[in-house]
Amino acid sequence: MSASESAAKSKFVLRTNQIQALIDFLRERGYRTAGPTIRDCAVIYDEINNAEQIPLGVADEQEAGFYRVKKRKEAGYFSYVVGAHSWKKFLNPPRFTLWKAKMDNGEMSLVVDEPQAVPHYAFIGVRPCEIAAIAVQDRVYLDGPYVDNLYKERRSAIAIIAVNCAHPGGTCFCVSMDTGPEAKSGFDLALTEIQETNRHLFVATTGSDLGVEIAKALKLEPATPDDIADEAATIKRAAGKMGRKIDTSHINELLQRNEDHPRWNHVGDRCLNCANCTMVCPTCFCMTVEDTTDITGKTAERSRRWDSCFTIEFSHIHGGAVRTSASARYRHWMTHKLASWQDQFGVSGCVGCGRCITWCPVGIDITEEAAAIRASSRGE
Amino acid sequence: MKTTVAGPMVPTMARVNRVRKETHDTFTLELHPAYGQEIHHFAAGQFNMLYVFGFGEVAISISGDPTNPKPLIHTTRAVGNVTKAMAKLKTGDMIGVRGPFGSAWPVKHAEGDxxxxxxxxxxxxxxxxxxxxxxxxxxxxxxxxxxxxxxxxxxxxxxxxxxxxxxxxxxxxxxxxxxxxxxxxxxxxxxxxxxxxxxxxxxxxxxxxxxxxxxxxxxxxxxxxxxxxxxxxxxxMERNMKCGIGLCGHCQMGPTFICKDGPVYPYDKIRELLLKREI
Known part of the structure; x- marks a missing residue:
């Protein structure tokens, strides 16, 4: 959030031909604009500076282990849901040099580089589940005894243009996780795309001072009662079209007391330990460090990069890995995501975006696994 | 007190003042801060992240006297890449230190017992x-x-x-x-x-x-x-650690992070976890 969220939630109309003006406004304000675009037959998030880069007329099909984008005449600007990318790649770069050191005649010292400018991003097209995911990562990186400055300086500089979901995907379950399909807070401006035969517009809700400024600068007209009714109907329809659902009642206790449930072996037999689910997950935060030296051996560099609890090295200590079996690693990930995350950060680690289901090469479905454990749970 | 990550992820440089071979695979390093830097006070049970140039970093408990923290003393067993490289360090060599991190033994709490x-x-x-x-x-x-x-x-x-x-x-x-x-x-x-x-x-x-x-x-x-x-x-307790400050996720044991909730735990807190396999 660029400014206080105290700004009243006023509703305006943003015309489809004003998307460029929105991008231009944000760029003039010093933001780098990032949003959905098409690359490699998928919707991904990248820097965009032209409204035409947003995939108009594209819809997606998602199922366990299945993702396709399709051109559809009737599709609008945001008729797809989330792809493999999430905004975490901008807030916590996948790889980042922490520091360099040099060794000179036995003297080790840090090499201080010129500090790099921190990019200020305006994210365009942030889905409600993704706003929830950013809030989850905020707790991880900002609320502990140590603050992750790398994240903090990027996070504090962003603007969020949210898009409420009108066409949930086959693996979506934000309704179960109470994170969507409508963004309730955490945005500067939230858009709902209204599409009818002769009417195509966005209802824009302001969520911050920046949002109010955008409405003023773009001279947005106030939304009519009809527009507002259409927005509510669009969101209500979306809530009824979730591809998946999950029962979260007492799920923390359920999973932590079922650590020896046979289902873990069942899923362990299918899991390839490829780490896709952790890479696409918008809340997974684990990282590792890597040390390299240059060819002279006199300069060493330490980087951090995204890591996954599905690798065998992740839990390696002398004597070997703690979690050697695939079932233990899957159990660790899912129990953390849905259960122990609540102990650690006071919130579920899952926002119901469905990425882990879609991008699992063997179609393992977290909602199905949780349901299977619940169906034959160990006694209370 | 909050600390930002640029600080705690960057090591303080220290010099090996003395190396003592303890057994065939263990050794003790006595470290002095280099370049006029400070070595922080620690509580019994806490650990440091020790960095060997180009090899990497490992979490090693502090084995010196908390009432007299200089020099900084670490006893290590040479079992992995980093600790084996550390075992080759000699007097005058340099090492990176981050810490101290983690919880402490209940030394105060034990008074009278x-x-x-x-x-x-x-x-x-x-x-x-x-x-x-x-x-x-x-x-x-x-x-x-x-x-x-x-x-x-x-x-x-x-x-x-x-x-x-x-x-x-x-x-x-x-x-x-x-x-x-x-x-x-x-x-x-x-x-x-x-x-x-x-x-x-x-x-x-x-x-x-x-x-x-x-x-x-x-x-x-x-x-x-x-x-x-x-x-x-x-x-x-002991687990793989990469950051020591609760951000890398590696040291989780059930719902706890050993680097910040541990390494020292009241036994009640971890008793059930110790019974679970591959947790």
Missing amino acids: DVVLVAGGIGLAPLRPVIYEILANRRKYGKLILLYGTRTPSDILYRKELESWRSRLDMEVYVTVDRSSVNWQGNVGVVTTLIPKAGFDPQQTTAMICGPEIMMRYVALELQKRGVPMSSVFAS
């Missing part, structure tokens, strides 16, 4: 600061008992120090080995066999355990049989 320390192998290193601190405030405590088990007599750490502690009238030291050698005249057997030998008041005891997980489980069980309430038992 008998203190039973149970160590397995290199697990004696993180407990040595407790011994120093108690000996420096000896009158505040009841009995001080160290029960120590190693694999063989040649694996006994801090041998001279153990002998001097044992010669004191205000400390009891019992040592056992898993496998004896020709010259060994002492106890043979797992460390739990030492518990019945020690005289302490179970109701007025604080016990601190450090060693392999399986050993800690059986020690806790044995202490429980003696009547020590589990709320008076503390254990130090």
